[in-house]
Amino acid sequence: MGNSALRAHVETAQKTGVFQLKDRGLTEFPSELQKLTSNLRTIDLSNNKIESLPPLLIGKFTLLKSLSLNNNKLTALPDELCNLKKLETLSLNNNHLRELPSTFGQLSALKTLGLSGNQLGALPPQLCSLQHLDVVDLSKNQIRSIPDIVGELQVIELNLNQNQISQISVKISCCPRLKVLRLEENCLELSMLPRSILSDSQICLLAVEGNLFEIKKLRELEGYDKYMERFTATKKKFA
Numbered sequence: 168m169g170n171s172a173l174r175a176h177v178e179t180a181q182k183t184g185v186f187q188l189k190d191r192g193l194t195e196f197p198s199e200l201q202k203l204t205s206n207l208r209t210i211d212l213s214n215n216k217i218e219s220l221p222p223l224l225i226g227k228f229t230l231l232k233s234l235s236l237n238n239n240k241l242t243a244l245p246d247e248l249c250n251l252k253k254l255e256t257l258s259l260n261n262n263h264l265r266e267l268p269s270t271f272g273q274l275s276a277l278k279t280l281g282l283s284g285n286q287l288g289a290l291p292p293q294l295c296s297l298q299h300l301d302v303v304d305l306s307k308n309q310i311r312s313i314p315d316i317v318g319e320l321q322v323i324e325l326n327l328n329q330n331q332i333s334q335i336s337v338k339i340s341c342c343p344r345l346k347v348l349r350l351e352e353n354c355l356e357l358s359m360l361p362r363s364i365l366s367d368s369q370i371c372l373l374a375v376e377g378n379l380f381e382i383k384k385l386r387e388l389e390g391y392d393k394y395m396e397r398f399t400a401t402k403k404k405f406a
Contacts, residue, residue: 185209225251226245226251253276264285266287274297283307295317301322302322310327322344354379355380
C-alpha cells in the first residue's frame, strides 16, 4: 500500500480517533501510528499478515479502548500490551498464539476478549485477575482440561467450543457471574461433567452438543430440573 494512502488514513484517524486498515496485506504494525498514541481509541488491523507487535510502541496508546487484530500471524504478545489500562475490547481471533503474557492480568478495564482459533493448550490463568471481564471466546484452541482456578473467573459468558476438553473442575460451578457456558464439540464423557453445573451454579445456558454422550442422557441427571428452572427464567426475561 502506498505511503500517500497510509498518510490519508493517519490524517483521518487524527480527527476521528479510529484507525482501521483491514485486508491490506500488512506484514508489520504501522510505525506511522506513533504520531497518534495520545488520541486513538480504536485500532482495527484485522485480516493482514502481521507477525508481531512493536513492544516500544504498542504500550503507548493510553486512551485505546478497542484493539482488533483478527486473522493475522501473531505468535506472541509483548508484555507492553498490558500497559493499555483503558482497553475494553481485545480481538485476537485466528492467530498463532500459544500463551498470553504473564502481565495480561494488568489489563484492568478489559470486558471482551476474543482468542478463538489460536493454539492455546490451557485456560490462561491470567484471566482470573480480570475483574471486569464479561465475555471470553476460547473456542477452536487445543485446551484439554479446565483446572480448579476456573472458579475465580468473573466472566458472564465462556466459550470453549471445539477444543479437546475431557476434564472439567467442579470449581466451574463457583464462578460468581457465569451464565453462559459453551462446551460444544469437545471430548467430554457425561461422567466428567460436574453435576453441580446443573444443581448448584449460576449457569442458565449450557451448550454441550457434539460430545461423547447423548443429550437425552443429560436430561436424566439429578439437578437437570434446577438447571431448566434457571434456563426458563432467563428466557422469559429476554422474551
